Amino acid sequence: MTMESRPLTRVVWEEGMHLAQHHFQAQGRFFEHATSFALSSLYFAGYGFSGLELDGESLLNGTVSLRQARGILPDGLVFHFPHDPPPAPLQIRDRFSPTRPSHVVHLAIPEYRAGAANTAKVDDPDVELRRFVAESREQTDEISGEETRPITFGRKNFRLILDEELDDGGPLVTLPMARIIRDGRGNFVFDPEFIPPVLRIGAVPALGELLARVLEMVDARARSLRPSGAPPEVAQMWLAHALHQSLPALRHLRETRGAHPEALYQELARLAGALCTFALEARADELPLYRHDDLGRCFGELERHLRSNLDVVLPTGSYRLELDGTGHPFYEARLTDHEVFHSGRFFLGIRGDLSVGELAGRIQRVVKVCSAEHIQRLVREAFPGLDLSHVPAPPSTLRPSTGTQYFELRKEGPCWTLMEKSGSFGIYLPDSIPNAQMELVVLP
Structure with missing residues (x-):
């Protein structure tokens, strides 16, 4: 169900009405749809991971395992592992194609189906097609703190799949999580250049490390342009202006680590565009566009552009x-x-x-x-x-x-x-x- 097709109509409650589970289900969906609609209206690309930690040691043995993850799926469903039951580890040793250099692992869940069953019991034969799995848990009375009763909760039916399995098992809502490659010794490792869709810069180390490299590079070039006695040339002054204008914002993004990656893209793209003024072969219209689902390539191209054009401006500078x-x-x-x-x-x-x-x-x-x-x-x-x-x-x-x-x-x-x-x-x-x-x- 797309964001545009979700009903935003609330349930009408009135005295003497006959209550059924349908009323509470419809009310719950209204709250979910309203929250998702508000977030998608206020924020650009309001989905992705806000935190992600994978188990690199397990991957050496051919197993993809989550240590912790939290975020929002493209359809608005929130998750927080291990507070939510995490998906089962994925064995990839027999699934990894010998003819492909890499595979992308996705976090997946069946999509919500309007007018159909979305919750299954554990022993149902089609449990993998349902968005939720009914599980009973003991719940303590929060007033007395003593009496407990079994309450049925809907566990989110997440699983990990490889990119080649995206079309298997019915319609899914997915979020790319990591790219797996082989190192020089044939071991499985996570590709350090892959950046999944994230909601904040500090969600994964790769984006923060890229920002640190760029900031150090820009700061070093700015220091090299400081006056050393002789009056600086006009080109040097304008270059220093472009660099110094970017440094405070980049430092702020590095320190807070909570901004959306689009904010980092805007700062880096603005600086990269300014440097095109000084590099004869660089064109601003060739800079990469922001791609929320391909952040690794987007920011990688920006970093290479900044590095090469700063070197063009100061090819032999110190x-x-x-x-x-x-x-x-x-x-x-x-x-x-x-x-x-x-x-x-x-x-x-x-x-x-x-x-x-x-x-x-x-x-x-x-x-x-x-x-x-x-x-x-x-x-x-x-x-x-x-x-x-x-x-x-x-x-x-x-x-x-x-x-x-x-x-x-x-x-x-x-x-x-x-x-x-x-x-x-x-x-x-x-x-x-x-x-x-x-x-x-x-x-x-």
Whole structure:
């Protein structure tokens, strides 16, 4: 039954009427239809998961199992597992087609059929075709807290099915939940790039992680455009304007995690459209449209567009990572973009009240670099840190500061392995370098 065909007519109650179960059923349907109608009228794409957690360990054994899930189906039916009885785990080892690279698992339930039976008993032969299954539970009197009586409830008849089974077993209302692929060893795993329809950004980790990557990328580019003495060019000013205009809204979405994904799409699409002004080959009319049922592709294309066009604008630009010096003389910085960690170059710049030769020599003797989690232990136990290679003539794209000595971080050894794994930089800068100022520069 579509939203447009649902009756929104209430039951008329009057004195002396003969009550039957039909009255209460009709009244219950009226409340459900009215609530669904209101939600669909107020919110765009008001269906999807508001929370979802799957069992990755069970999947290794060929079983799809829900740990918890809550949300709204496209026809307005709400669910909350495990408060509602969850659907039975789905065995996929024998169902997974050897000729297909992936399968999508759906949460499914028979659709409501007007003028027909929608509730079955457990032992009915056609129980799989019914939307609800009658189950008796003991209910305690909420006034006295003592007397209990059996009450029959309608358990929602959910089940998990694969995409190739959508046309089996009668009309169904479904919600895509996860895509299953095989890893390099042939094990079943959930596709990390798949994003199901969701009602809030924080419903699944994939969308929040994408937002964090984009925010870090945009923030880093915005920092690289900060004035460094010379007046900025007009193009740089407009680019900085576009980036800074987006940052507060993106930070808000990341912190609250409760907004509808369409709100995130609007912010990212607005920024992507603005960047088309600076990238000659990019066109705003080629940006992906919002697809609530295909969020992974929609947001994946937006992220790739943002990354490529920021690189086009600043193909050889550098940017500085923010250093946290609250633990002086230990400093730390974070970088979650693993692609930059793998392909970029990193330079440590230090200036102080010493001659050029003395400053460079002292830096190599006393300054140590490792991961933020291990730098204090490394200094305490006098272990060697990451190798620092002095760069007397740093590249111009680094935008070097006058009087600063630059050292390139050698991407090798145990410290680099720890840094790459944790996405962190830990730096020990002792007071033996007077009035020291430090910067950590990334050259993508």
